[in-house]
Amino acid sequence: MPITAVVFDIGRVLIEWEPERFYDNLIGEARRKALFAEVDLHGSNLDVDRGAPFRETIYTLADQHPDWSDEIRHWHDSWIQMASPGIPHSARLLRALRAKGVPVYALTNFGAETFVIAQTTYPFLREFDQTFVSAHLRCIKPDAEIYSELEAGTGRRPDELLFTDDKPENITAAAVRGWKTHLFDKPDTWAARLVAEGLLTEEEAR
Template sequence: MPITAVVFDIGRVLIEWEPERFYDSLIGETRRKALFEEVDLHGTNLNVDRGDPFRDSIYALADKHPDWAGEIRHWHDSWIKMASPEIPHSVRLLRALRTKGIPVYALSNFGAETFVIAQTVYPFLREFDQAFVSAHLRAIKPDAEIYAELEAGTGRRPEELLFTDDRPENITAAAIRGWQTHLFDQPETWAARLVAEGLLTEEEAR
C-alpha cells in the first residue's frame, strides 16, 4: 500500500532540543555534568510530557535541591532557549509536503504548556493537519498507545504512514505496528527518503 501521510517528530527533527548545550553555556560543562548527575531533570521533563504541570513540576524539583535551585528553575524560565533554533530544511520539507496536498501529522513527546510556547515561537508547528502531543493524550513514545491514538485519530492504516523520529526506540515501536519509518539524523537524508518514496521531487526537497 502506498504512503498517504507523513508523520514528524518535533524535537531534534524540526527544532533543536539541546538542554545540555544550554546549561554548558550557562554554568560550564563541569558544573552541568554535576547538576545532571545529581538532579533528574530529564526524568521530570518526561513526566511533564506525560501531562504533569510544567512550572509546578520544575519548581518543586528546585525546592528539593536547594543547592541547584536557580539552575533548575532555568529549565522552566529559559525553556525556549533549550528548544532552539528551528531546523530550516526540515521545516521546508514539512511545507513542501503540505503544498503537494500530502497530509502531515506531528507525533511528539511534549508538555501541554511547552507546546503552546513552541507554537508561539515557531508558527510552522500550527501547520500540521493534526498534532498528537503526549501531554494531551497522557501517553508517550515509545508506548504503543500513542501510536494507536494517531491511527485512530487519522483513520490511516499503519502501512500508509511514513514516520521520522530521531530516537531508535520510537522508530522501532512504530515499525512493529507496520508503519514505514525513517531514523532522522539530518534533514538531507530525510529529504532523500521523501524523494525515494515519490512524495517530493529533488527540487521540492531542497
C-alpha cells in the first residue's frame, strides 16, 4: 500500500526539547543532576501530557520539595525556553509535504496548555491537517490507544502512514500496528527518507 499521509512527532522533531540543557545553564550541571535525581520532573511532565493541569501539577511538585521549589517552578514558568528553538528544516519538510497535497498529521505527547504556548511561539504547529495531542486524548505514546485514535480520526489504514518520532519505543509501537516508520535523528535523514518514498523531490526536501 502506498503512503498517503505523514505523521510527525513534535518534540525533538519539529522543536527542540532539552530541559537538562536549560537547567545546566540555570544552575550548573552538577546541581541539575542532583535535582533530577531527587525530583521526578519528567514523570510530572508525563502527567501533564496525560491531561493533568500544568501549573497545578508543577507547583504542587515544588511544594513537595521545598529545597528545590524555585528550580521546579521554572518547569512551568520558563517552559518555552526548554522547548526552544524550532528545527527549521523539519518545519520546511512539513510545509513541503502539504504543498504537494500530502496530508500531514501530528501525533504528540503534549500538555493541553503547553501545546497552546508552543503553537503561539511556532506558527507551523497550526499547519497540520489534523493534530492528535495526548492531553486531549488522555493517553500517551507508546500506548496502543493513541495510535488507534489517529487511525480512527483520519480514516487511514496503518500501512498508509509514515511516522517519524525520536523515541524508539514510540516507533516500535507504531510498527507493530503496521505503520511505516522512521526513527528521527536529524532533519537531513528524514528528508532523505521522504525523497526515497517518492513524497518529495530532493529540491523540495532541502
